[in-house]
Amino acid sequence: MDQSKEQRILNSVSYNAIKGDPESVLACIDKYCSQNEWAMNVGDEKGLILDKIVKEADPTVALELGTYCGYSAVRIARLLKPNARLFSIEFNAEFVPIAKEIIEIAGLQDKVTILEGHAQDIIPRLKTQYNMDTLDFVFLDHWKDRYAPDTILLEECGLLRKGSILLADNIIFPGAPDFLKHVRNNIHYECTHYPSHLEYMKAPDAMEKAVYLG
Numbered sequence: 726m727d728q729s730k731e732q733r734i735l736n737s738v739s740y741n742a743i744k745g746d747p748e749s750v751l752a753c754i755d756k757y758c759s760q761n762e763w764a765m766n767v768g769d770e771k772g773l774i775l776d777k778i779v780k781e782a783d784p785t786v787a788l789e790l791g792t793y794c795g796y797s798a799v800r801i802a803r804l805l806k807p808n809a810r811l812f813s814i815e816f817n818a819e820f821v822p823i824a825k826e827i828i829e830i831a832g833l834q835d836k837v838t839i840l841e842g843h844a845q846d847i848i849p850r851l852k853t854q855y856n857m858d859t860l861d862f863v864f865l866d867h868w869k870d871r872y873a874p875d876t877i878l879l880e881e882c883g884l885l886r887k888g889s890i891l892l893a894d895n896i897i898f899p900g901a902p903d904f905l906k907h908v909r910n911n912i913h914y915e916c917t918h919y920p921s922h923l924e925y926m927k928a929p930d931a932m933e934k935a936v937y938l939g
């Protein structure tokens with residue numbers, strides 16, 4: 726059976742990136758996905774916004790919803806301080822090994838744990854099974870109609886603390902209206918909007934930061 730697009734992205738990274746160099750892994754994926762095959766990585770332009778917010782959060786424990794090929798996991802993990810960790814949830818069994826391999830090529834396997842399954846099933850187990858207290862940073866980039874319910878689940882599971890930073894991709898396209906409705910005009914969140922463009926395209930997109938106020 727011929728290879729998937731995600732497998733072809735891994736092939737390109739495996740062949741072209743410098744082992745142990747996250748920047749070269751990111752550059753390789755961005756080059757491949759802008760020149761050969763579009764893919765739904767957060768990309769280089771919105772990636773700079775992600776970098777800024779991760780640096781601001783300086784998280785010890787970070788969570789990502791929707792690993793896909795691991796591009797944003799590499800982007801986040803490369804900025805983490807020595808004892809900090811990223812947990813990334815992905816339910817597509819085909820994507821998990823590809824993301825693991827890409828994260829390993831970047832040399833970041835010790836900082837990133839991929840949790841295979843649905844976010845709605847894993848989130849309630851994070852405290853007990855992964856000995857988590859609260860989350861310092863959450864990147865939402867999975868199915869857009871899951872942003873709101875999974876944010877509510879994070880709240881209900883006591884995984885957010887005063888100052889926890891949520892960052893959501895694709896606020897314009899494909900859009901996450903229910904998430905915006907939940908966090909904006911909500912006394913428990915302080916929101917900031919970051920206009921940008923869809924990865925590798927000219928179409929408008931945006932990210933939304935929502936700081937949990939407790």
Ligand SMILES: O=C(NC/C=C/[C@H]1O[C@@H](n2cnc3cncnc32)[C@H](O)[C@@H]1O)c1cc([N+](=O)[O-])cc(O)c1O
Nearest residue numbers: 765791792793814815816817842843844866867868895
């Ligand atoms: O649809 C988009 N993203 C959905 C991302 C989905 C990824 O998260 C996983 N997932 C989903 N629910 C999950 C629940 N639990 C775990 N993994 C889950 C899916 O297996 C996939 O790997 C998207 C689309 C465009 N676009 O231009 O069309 C642009 C973007 O930047 C996007 O992020």
Ligand SMILES: [Mg+2]
Nearest residue numbers: 767866894895
């Ligand atoms: Mg996205």
